[in-house]
Amino acid sequence: MNLPRYQEHEEDFLKAMANRFGFSGKTWDVFMERFREKNINSLDKDIAVYLEAELIEGIKESADHTTLPATILRDRLKVICNKLEAEGCDYQGKIKGKWKIAKHWLREELYPQWLKQHRLITLSREQLWQQLWEQANHTDKIQPVLFPKPLPTLEMGEAEMSQEESLSFPLNSKIRLEVNLESAGYLLLLEKGTSGKIYCLCPSGFAPEPQHSGGLFILPQHNTRHKSFKLTGSPGEEEIVAVITKDVPGLDWLPKPDEKLLQLREEHLMGLLEYLSDYRDCQLLRMVYRVTVL
Numbered sequence: 001m002n003l004p005r006y007q008e009h010e011e012d013f014l015k016a017m018a019n020r021f022g023f024s025g026k027t028w029d030v031f032m033e034r035f036r037e038k039n040i041n042s043l044d045k046d047i048a049v050y051l052e053a054e055l056i057e058g059i060k061e062s063a064d065h066t067t068l069p070a071t072i073l074r075d076r077l078k079v080i081c082n083k084l085e086a087e088g089c090d091y092q093g094k095i096k097g098k099w100k101i102a103k104h105w106l107r108e109e110l111y112p113q114w115l116k117q118h119r120l121i122t123l124s125r126e127q128l129w130q131q132l133w134e135q136a137n138h139t140d141k142i143q144p145v146l147f148p149k150p151l152p153t154l155e156m157g158e159a160e161m162s163q164e165e166s167l168s169f170p171l172n173s174k175i176r177l178e179v180n181l182e183s184a185g186y187l188l189l190l191e192k193g194t195s196g197k198i199y200c201l202c203p204s205g206f207a208p209e210p211q212h213s214g215g216l217f218i219l220p221q222h223n224t225r226h227k228s229f230k231l232t233g234s235p236g237e238e239e240i241v242a243v244i245t246k247d248v249p250g251l252d253w254l255p256k257p258d259e260k261l262l263q264l265r266e267e268h269l270m271g272l273l274e275y276l277s278d279y280r281d282c283q284l285l286r287m288v289y290r291v292t293v294l
Helices: 006-020 025-034 044-050 068-086 098-117 125-135 266-278
Strands: 142-146 168-170 174-181 185-192 198-202 215-219 236-245 282-292
Touching (some): 006 025, 006 098, 025 044, 025 068, 068 098, 125 236, 125 266, 142 282, 174 185
Antiparallel strands (some): 185 198, 185 236
């Protein structure tokens, strides 16, 4: 993953972190200057000299302004480092140079997160799908089945198919997808084919009624002109992710019932991931099956 140059976004990032951690006044000033990339080799006393006007603001004129700015800076820096430690920065027992460890933590841990939240980082469709895949739980509640179902022909002495074999289908096979749903809700079903393209199977013209009452959900649905899905293309793995929610997801790209299969782009997946980060009350399931040569 290639991150945008840190310097290009440093000002906005540091301000966002200062707001996030509740820094204000002199603490804000110290945080913004001490943690700037250009000041990495500057001594605390140099930063104190630069911020002298801000640091001694409101201090009585009789105070010793020779050493006071450096004292205030060290005090504010201690407050900052303690706050960052409480937020997850690990100083590994070190006493000196905590701000350098904190700076590294901010840049390496929080900066990439901030970029993603503000869509300033470019992820490929494959990377976004992988994030979705990793969030999902493996399930046997989603099963592809041949259509029409073959009649059982097991003879004496013949071994039954293994689970792996039962989830392999030759090219040009026709299949249906059976999804066993525990409760009523809304089904969003996505599939990444062997070509790498990602499609929304439900809702679609194959499944125009994504809201369900629970139990067995079969795709294509009976009230469509489609009877099955035909496995075309090349051999490989087909990955399926199901998002099961109580209500219609707040996604502006959900296909209409009469539309053809929607091929998902990066912005579709990014919107879904953002929705899932805010909406926890849902199930996220996944399964994979193989398409083999004839």
